[in-house]
Amino acid sequence: MSDLPSPHDWVKRSAQSLKVERLEAFFSGHAFDAHKHDTYAIGRTLSGVQRFRYRGVSKNSLPGETMILHPDVEHDGHAGSASGFRYQMLYISPALVQQVLHGKPLPFFKDGVSHDPRLSAATAALLNSMEDELDPLEEDDSLYGLVTTLQAVCGYNQAHGTTHDYAAAALAREYIDDCIEQAITLDDLAKCAGRDRWSLSKDFRAYFGTSPHxxxxxxxxxxxxxxxxxxxxxxxxxxxxxxxxxxxxxxxxxxxxxxxxxxxxxxxxx
Missing domain, CATH: 1.10.10.60 (Homeodomain-like)
Incomplete structure (x- = not known):
């Protein structure tokens, strides 16, 4: 892929927030190669057809629909029609989601694209007025609404007999945040969290959507x-x-x- 975007393409980032990243973009053809975020990527197509592969299946996002991409799931992006596509997206960290869920497993929407009007309304609360900074209380209320709506749409499913330790996963995450510039091993995290290394690795994925590394x-x-x-x-x-x-x-x-x-x-x- 060329380092230079098409002269017709553009990306605009919203006013900086300490909690979420918001952007609006237009791509006339190829947008980005296959990649994975460690955040939720939730957004909407404003015009055209946004085509992407998600969990091995080709998906189309059209105006009026909501995209919900789970952390650590690979996807790409390109135009599904000759007119290109324009879209808005917000990125929410699992750590922020856990402030609402308090240790419940992350909601997983398997299809990638939703027609549910509840998700559309909850997403719009954060994506409308992209040029304006979000009032802190408005942002918190909107985040709470989006997370609880996502939880309601996805349902709560935890495998029978599966147990995870949220406190251990949270301790490991704090350790990484505090020592980000240092070499960190899974043994370091296990010792900090008081959990064996492989159980901790499973804990971390369950609550924060990706591996410690x-x-x-x-x-x-x-x-x-x-x-x-x-x-x-x-x-x-x-x-x-x-x-x-x-x-x-x-x-x-x-x-x-x-x-x-x-x-x-x-x-x-x-």
Whole structure:
């Protein structure tokens, strides 16, 4: 994939929030390669046809429908018609979702695209007025509404006999957040959480939607993006975030976002 987007394509990011990331974009053809977020990606197509592969199946998102992509599930994106597609998306971390769920397994919407009007309304509360900053209380209320709506639509299903330790998973996540620039092993996390390593690995996936290593990598990529926003070079941002070098960071960046860091940097000027 070329590092340069089509001259017809654009990406606009909403006013910065400490809780969610919101964006609106238009792509005339190919948008992004197969990749996985460690967040929920929830949004709506405004015009055209947005086509993507999700859980091995080709999906189409049309205006009026809601996309719900689960953390750590691979997907790509491209136009499903000659007119291209315009869409809005918000990204919500499982850690934030758990502030509402209090230790229940993450809701999983298996189909990727929903016609449910409840989800459409709950998503619109966060995606309307993209140019404006969200009032903090409005944002919290809207997040609560979206998470509880998603839980209601998906239902609550936990395999019989399966038990997980939310407290252990939360301790491991806090350890990673506090030591993000250091080398961290699963043994370090298990010792911190008071849980055996493989049970902890299952706990983490159940409550935060991804593995401990991938969570660590994504937090480092968050630091890279924040450093670039602040004017740092990709080389310096990579090392400061805990990667070996820029090439190491670039490999993970492409896997996480489906585009190269240089193309992402170009979109900041849109």
């Amino acid at each position: 991938r969570y660590m990598t994504m937090r480092r990529l968050d630091r890279v993006k924040a450093a670039v926003f602040a004017g740092r070079t990709l080389v310096d941002a990579s090392v400061e975030a805990g990667f070996f070098d820029q090439s190491h960071m670039t490999r993970h960046f492409k896997k996480a976002f489906g585009i190269s860091p240089s193309r992402w940097c170009l979109s900041l000027g849109e």
